[in-house]
Amino acid sequence: MKSKLLKTVVLASSLVFLNCGDDVTSAISDFTASLSSSSAGEVQPGTSSDSRWSAGAEISSSDAAQPTSGTTVEAGSSATVPGSSADVGPQAGSSSAAAPGAESSADVAASSSSDDKCLASSLPNACGDAPASSSATAPAVSSSSEKAPAVSSSSSEEKVESSSSEAAKPKGVFLAEGTDETKDQLKVKYIERTGHDGGGILAYPEQLSNDQKHAVVVWGPGGGTEPGAYGGIIRRLASHGFVVIALRESPGNATQAIPALNWLEKKNKDPNDPLYQKLDMTKVGCSGHSMGGLESEQALIKDDRVITAMLNNSGDLGHTAMSQVSTSKTIGIVYGEGGMERPNAEADYNNRGVKAPACLIKMTGGQGNECQQGECGWGHGSGPWGGMAATVAWMRWHLGGEDNRKADFVGSSGKYINGPIVGERGNWKGQCKNF
Template identity: 25%
Template sequence: MSNRTVLTGRRPRHGVRVTLTAVTLLVAVATATAPAEATPSYRPAAPVEATYYAPGPWAVTERTSVDCCTSTGDGYDIWYPADLGAGGVVHPVITWGNGTGAHPRQYAYLLSHLASWGFVVIAADRTDTGTGIQMLDAVRYLAAQNADPDSVFGGRIDTASVGAMGHSQGGLGAFNALADGSGAIDTAVTVEMPLAAVCSSLPSIGGRGACVDPAAVTSGSVLIINGSADGISPATQPLPPELIGIQSMRAYYDALPAGVPKTRAALVGAQHNDIQGQPDCTNFSCAEGVDGYLGYLTAWFMDRLRDDPAARTAFLAEIGELLHNPHWSDQASTITR
């Protein structure tokens, strides 16, 4: 088992530019490659992004091989503020879903960053999370820990403020957790969620498949993020969804019910596995590293789970900072004050 305190920080990044060749490369396993060329460190382009791109005020503890188990027998990795509950704070929850073939440690930089802003981030160590089942199990696990006075989490978790986020197949899981969670999830963030042509080939659990039905989301809010260079999660599609199904992030966005607050955007130049950067790229299908995602993913959760008005300004329809940030493209939002 492992419990260790880590501090988030920044260091120069190196980029590996690899062209995505086929949808069958959905697998999100990190494959070591030598960095090809040095690139300048990422620089936030606007004030809200810059605020939440920086590490938050909490030192972070990483807890691995301690907590068990999901309904399918998987353990959890957890990132949380080291001084949990200081000053009477109760901490919102983010439940994470890995991409196909990936493990939580491959996203440690991102998940630790979120914890530095006061969130308890829990990730089932499972390589197929598209159904959302294990993500909901993780929420129930932390709720039980919160009710246990002998647990480090006892009385320190805000069980009424819960977000779900995942990468690739895990993005489908976040969507499904929001739709199936009976109100347990307040918001879902999908990062590089695959097009619908892929989801039917992903594993099912107990008869539940990974494919998502946007119309099934009747509460909460959704942020849909993709990389502009990601062929598995394209921003747009060549033909209307009525003819070929939902094969783009814009189509997923448009298919959500009108009453669901939602935002979408594509990080310019990012490929399928940039979210796994630590923060630079050492793995296949990673071009820029994780840095470009940090500011707005954090801001979204600060808005949705901590009611931060400064963070919310980034997502406002028409005028939001994200919608005019040159690092991003294909932006849209229905968020209002």
């Protein structure tokens, strides 16, 4: 009976030892030292027949060492987190809440008190289940002094483009957005009594482009006619984006057209001139009526700046000039079915020596009294007035780069091949070669 009672006391003491800390261990040692002997079947401290306790589990004072301030207890370490006087919050940086499962020093002291009910109990599990092993670890708690992971600034990864970088400028020369050659498009600045000899007319869009340069058209008046008589076609060309210089007169040998281009070249280089750096002097076309047509044809032959010409009611008297035009340039003639220029226009075009891309466009179905080769109707003054749309479309094609207009002139059917003369009586009848 005495042996059984002793076993019960020792077992209860062992349970208290495992759950109540170093102070309880000291009390148990004093108690067991007073016992004179024990039987061979006594249960030793630290073991139990209860299967919920792990055999060989040992809790030492070293296992209960507190982490120093500023360190992190990692999950999986063999150290347990005992009661600590330092407050450890549930989140890194908090100093007001205790970590889950951590005991304060006051709690440990209370558990060692002699009036603790678990010490007075004779039941083997009065102080609760023991941990499965002394190697069980508390959840990792980051110290408030631990640095947060470095965060890269998003601004260092973003590409910042300079707002001052210029947008890509549009290619080619400036043209009015409106493409209808039968109508004026832009407001025009129209200056008379100007030019290299003070007798010409200068016309261009009121609002010159800041992004694109403007192509140039030289207009030659008919013999004995002032340039002002052609105000309609001069304004029409300028309204489509061209800078137009109309000559005072047309000798027919380029002696007026070339000086006019030199005059524009100087204006293009003068910082004090409104046309400063506004002109593309590699995109120059010539056009004119009658003698003005001959002036245009000769300028095309003699001046490298001129790349195309459209003669109105004209044609070389010797029927050979068109054959002298470079194959890198283009030339066209608009004429009336009954106009006096008809024989020269057709013979100049039909010369077998013509190698340049060329077109011959006749206006038919007019009501005029002029007649040629049995046809009456559109006469010698047809091109610059009723037929001005053909000249505007030609310049937009060859100077402005609107290659879609080629179909209007070249082929078996098209606007200036067999189409109606818009706003007028009759039809176009055109033919081209070398394109």
